Amino acid sequence: MEDDQPAPAADAVNLFGFSPRWWSGPEWKRTNEPAEEPEPSHLNTFNSSGMFHNVSPDKLSVRYVGCGQHGYDVGAVQANCPAPTRRIVYYFEIKVKNAGQHGRIGIGFTPKEYDLRKQPGWDPNSCGYHGDDGYLYHGSGKRYRFGPTFTSGDTVGAGINYAFPQFFFTKNGELVGNVVKDIKGPLFPTIALHSQNEEVTVNFGKQPFLFDIKALELEERQKVRVLIEKEYLTPTVSVQIIRSYLLHYGYQDTLDSFDVESESMHPQVTRENGIEEEGCAYALRHRKILRQLVKNGDIDSVFQKIKEWYPQILQNDTSVISFLLHAQRFIEYLRNQELLEAVGYARAELSRFFPIKSYADLLEETMSLLAYDDPQKSCVGYLLEDSHREYVADAVNAIVLSTNPNMSDPRNYLYSCLEKLLRQLIACFSQRRALNNNEGQELRLPVELEINHGSG
Template sequence: MARSTGFIPQDKILKLPTRWSDQDRNTHLSVSPDGRDLSYQGPSTNSEKDAAAARTLHHIPPACGIYYYEVEITAKDQKAFAGKGVKYGRLPGWEPNSWGYYGEDGTSLSADKSGSQYGQPYGGGDTIGCGIDFTTHKAFYTKNGTLIGPVFDNVGKNLDLFPSVGLQHAGDSIRANFGQEPFKYDIDYHVQQQYNTTWNKISETPLDRSLLQGHRRAGFSIASITNDVSVPVLTEQESKHVLTQLVMSYLVHHGYAKTARALEYQQRVRDTNASTPTDSSDPDVEMNSSASDAVDIDIETRTSTVNAVLAGDIDTAMDSLRTCYPSVLEVDNHLMLFKLRCRKFVELILETTEIKKKMKALREKEAERNKHFDEAAHEAWLEEEMNMDIDDDAAGPLVIRPILENIPEAVHESEESSEMISDRYESALNAAINYGQCLSSDYQSNPQPEVQDMFRTTLGIVAWDDPTEAGGSVAELVSHNARIALAHEVNQAILKSQGRPAQPALETVYRHTSTCITQLGLLGVGAAAFADMPREFFQAR
């Protein structure tokens, strides 16, 4: 048997019902141009089940959690849900897979049950609301903004559901509100209740052992929940351990060394106090330091390597990789070494560009020698230099501060003579060209397509007078973001070489959970609509 893939792409668009269908309706009904009005223009029927029915263009996506619409009545009618393929010559609730609330006598109708008393009768001037809750698969109705209550079971399970109405008398007409206007009923409150119910259910979920093993016991069923004592639930101690591990590995991954150290220390103090409750406030705990020192040194080396890349100091980064993490440079046919060398070439070119700019500025200044040194412009230049946008956490450890050495250089700039600066330019340019030639002879005949591509674009930047001003891929290549990306790559490569995941487990936990919820929603599990992760986890309360 071929296994069909169950994966549903996330970009599948969820279309909501917003108008009556021009096709799927009884011929006695006419639809207004905006798709919201229906009127009955056939002969009146006296049968209690014959009617002219219509449904909306789109079905209701269960991933929306709760769907609700209201209908304002000019004369008698009936609102309901109907499944796909239902005939339009009957009132909803008389056909299989349809459910309805009958205005004539207030009964609720579903095909598998005869009508039973539900609400009050309704008629002209009333506004009747109809909702489906996909977390419970029950419908609910409202009359003039007041909830009548939940009704029917298993509504819309395993079939597409459409809002639907049936009209019976000549001149009957209705106007639907699919959310185009404010509803009479406080549906937001209703939804919030359901949201809370879902989260209460989630927060009652025990942390089970499968978190650690990555697989669940086979044959998990409803029956086994109630009285199976062997369902393995994590103990409090184990849960704490999982949390600590997630947080600690996250801190180490991103190089938050001081935080990691402080956390480890505080936990050790707490554990010691817990085991000897008599001396409750003795912080003087001996550090069993060898293990954490090793962690510290590792974080520091990795952080300084990554920071060197961020600062554009590629030589330092390469040296430290050669000494501490040689395999990082070697994997994939020395791909990382190549990338770093390319970046070094970029940095050399950027340096020449920078000097060229200064040279130009100096020449202009000499041209108007009698004027004062333009303090304001100088400051503006400095400021621009300081304002490099670096990362999302600008004071973080994997982040460089603006390069301080630039400042004294800048201050002395006015003292530098025109000859000195052009000498400097000369030698910088020579260095860049020499380095480019080395790259060229080393990689010209490299067969790897990735290497060839990058090699060509990298050398290509010399064609520009100022590559930072060039658009497109050139500007991208010389941008600071390219440094950040490379630094990130280096960090991940080091972690990978140590057998650690390229992404902290904490991040994977979030991504994995989010993917589960998305797939649940797409598979029609209504409760998934309420598992709003960004709202629960990232928004301030």
């Protein structure tokens, strides 16, 4: 048989979408390792107006060494990287060790190519709170009274609220005020000094902040929650969304209990709300039985029932569902510590899947269970967990739904109405972030809902 054989074309539904561990190696690695977002940790000594300031060896303190006699004798320094954006708020603080001759210290945010011989806020696309006059500078020629001045001994903070785009500033643990953030990033935390003997230290979060940033985060989350709760969802809709989920996955006993409880709580709830149940109810009793058999590890009975009820499903002996069921039967032998039987089954039933490239990663992990004395504690131990049986049961459920002649959209086999709503929520959230320059907290749901694994 030729190597790298393609997957059978007859599979109308990509069953690998149910478990991210079933995806290809690179795809699983990409989703399993969340992208790290760099955070500022120290001052950047390479991009700075070095002739006017001196940064300490630990890069967390800066002292003005110029004369400060001219307008552009500013000694500004940025953080080593821009403020992270995939969160609700970002914040940092400085401690004024010495306000120097005039206390012309500024704190704020500037873009990467900013002229560091100017205070933050003096040029466009920057914002800064200044200690000598308490003014907020917000772009070329824009300044206004904002808060109190600050001097030696004071702790001053600057932050970005991404939930309701604003810059905000604090003094000695108290919020001074905020201003609309109408500047696109990336933006770097920036400190500026402009008179003799000025010196500050910076805290990027390695030490506790004087300002309670966690309380602010909680407050902003609560504001978002209030906005969400203003959108009323009628009992009719909510009940039917839950019913469709239970119907879709064949949880008949749970559905019956839910219906009894719903009737007592919402006796007026009707089912005329646009949610189609007929397709979800298709083969409900069969799907319930098959799910329970998979969860019990009785794969032989699953094969028997499918051949009896839906023989067309297993006509292609190299289809995805055939592969998943045979792989699970092999796994059940190992769960029962029947090693010789597992090896014999692999030779008889799994060998035909080896040339099919799309099965290679999962098949390799499945077979590698044989290499461990205690496979449950190995890197492929997840295959022996009950959750893996659930994924196989979901695949069987979907393939049975696919036999419904009245259901033409493959997405209806894979996802319930609830999951479709969640996927739509992800799409809307992503679009909202895109409109906000991709800034703000990301919505993270299980990756199998975030990535589209519809028809292949």
